Amino acid sequence: MNRIEKTLSELKQKGEKALITFVTAGDPDLDTTEKLILKMFENGSDIIEIGVPFSDPVAEGKVIQAASLRSLSQGTDLTGIFGMVEKLRSQTDKPLILMMYINTIFRFGTEKFFTLCREKGIDGVIVPDLPYEEREEIKPYAKSNGVFAISMVAPTSHQRIAAIASEAEGFLYCVSSTGVTGTRSKFTTDFDEFFGEIKKSCKVPSMVGFGISGPEQAKKMSSYCDGIIVGSAVVKIVAEYGKNSADKVGEFVRSLKDAII
Numbered sequence: 001m002n003r004i005e006k007t008l009s010e011l012k013q014k015g016e017k018a019l020i021t022f023v024t025a026g027d028p029d030l031d032t033t034e035k036l037i038l039k040m041f042e043n044g045s046d047i048i049e050i051g052v053p054f055s056d057p058v059a060e061g062k063v064i065q066a067a068s069l070r071s072l073s074q075g076t077d078l079t080g081i082f083g084m085v086e087k088l089r090s091q092t093d094k095p096l097i098l099m100m101y102i103n104t105i106f107r108f109g110t111e112k113f114f115t116l117c118r119e120k121g122i123d124g125v126i127v128p129d130l131p132y133e134e135r136e137e138i139k140p141y142a143k144s145n146g147v148f149a150i151s152m153v154a155p156t157s158h159q160r161i162a163a164i165a166s167e168a169e170g171f172l173y174c175v176s177s178t179g180v181t182g183t184r185s186k187f188t189t190d191f192d193e194f195f196g197e198i199k200k201s202c203k204v205p206s207m208v209g210f211g212i213s214g215p216e217q218a219k220k221m222s223s224y225c226d227g228i229i230v231g232s233a234v235v236k237i238v239a240e241y242g243k244n245s246a247d248k249v250g251e252f253v254r255s256l257k258d259a260i261i
Contacts, residue, residue, distance in 0.1 A: 003095040003123045004148055004170040007046055008205045008226070017260040018171075018227025019044055019218075020207055021234055021253055022099065024051040024067035026076025028242045030084045036238065039250040041094050044257025049126065049231070052081060052100035063232040067239065078108050082120045089121040097124040097150065102137070110141050118145035124170050126150045132164050153198065155189045165202035172202050174225060176210045191224045198225075215259035222260040230256060 011018050023036050037048050051064065053071035085096060098117070105113050105127070117125065125147060130137065135149065142149040148170030153161055155175070165172055176189060191208075198206050208221050209229025222228050237252055238245045 002146060002148055002170065003093065004047060004097070007095050008171060011046060012205070012226070017222045018046045018205065018207060019253070019257050019260060020047045020049060020209070020227060020229040021045045021256075022049040022051055022229065022231030023238065023249075024053060024064060024071055024235055025081045025084065026053060026071030026074050027067040027235070027238055028070060029074055030076065030080055032238075032243050032245070034084050034088060035246045036249055037088060037096075038091060039246040040234075040253045041092055043250040043254040045094075045253055046227070047095040047097060049097045049099045049229070050081065050085070051231075052078065052098055052104055054101045054104060056101075061232060063235050063239065067235045070239075078104065078113070082116050085120045085122060095123045096121065097126060098122055099126040099128070102127050102130045105138065110138060114138070114141040114145040114147055117142075117147045122147060124148035124150050126152065126173060128152060132160060155194050161197045162201040165198050165200075165206075168202060168204050171205045171207050171226070172198065173229065174198060174206050174208045176208050176212070176221070191221075195224045215255045218256045219259040228256070228260060 008018060021040050023033055025033050027033070037050070040048055051068070053068040053076050055072060088096065125138070125142060127138065132151070139149050150170050150173055151164050151168040152173040152175055153164045157164060174194070195206065205226035207227045207229050208225050209231065212218055212221055212228055212230045213233045218228050218230065234249055234252065237248050241248050
């Protein structure tokens with residue numbers, strides 16, 4: 001059983017919501033990223049998304065764009081990230097996901113990439129710029145290596161919601177609102193309607209992300225689905241404290257987990 005599936009099944013049995021957090025690999029360096037991931041797991045993260053830096057991250061807001069550029073300036077690449085994941089696997093067996101852009105996979109080599117995901121211990125991949133209609137570009141490779149290709153659905157998906165939700169594996173990444181990533185002071189989406197449509201077709205847990213900035217929003221948003229995803233708010237702390245950010249991030253993650261239990 002994939003670690004994502006196992007973890008979410010255990011949380012459901014306990015009646016708990018899932019906390020998924022995000023960090024950009026290599027910001028400020030890979031050693032710090034490794035410490036951040038372990039600290040987040042220690043403080044309540046159930047699954048962690050590792051962002052693979054990209055020069056033109058179209059789905060990201062200014063916070064994660066800046067983190068990507070800082071990481072790339074340090075020479076971060078997939079080979080280094082896989083090396084870090086291998087080190088992490090001697091210290092944790094919790095689910096790890098790579099969030100990345102499709103060109104990075106194509107340039108690296110799709111078959112080689114998914115083989116290394118299996119060998120190094122990556123459980124899922126999120127590719128925000130890969131349209132649903134082109135999912136077969138990666139899905140056979142992911143499936144043969146036991147890696148979940150995580151689907152994303154947005155309020156603007158409309159009639160495609162049912163198709164995307166029905167085929168989702170691991171969990172369904174539900175985008176809270178239109179636009180790019182980044183913390184938000186308020187949401188305008190009708191979540192009752194959005195998740196009502198999702199729940200008609202979705203066979204896996206649904207998680208909401210994009211914009212959750214603190215414990216209060218985390219608690220409110222988790223009431224609509226099976227868990228929350230928090231990225232930019234974590235990356236902001238890393239931007240502020242750099243190599244000394246692990247404890248601060250840990251405290252923030254603990255506040256989120258406490259809010260949704």
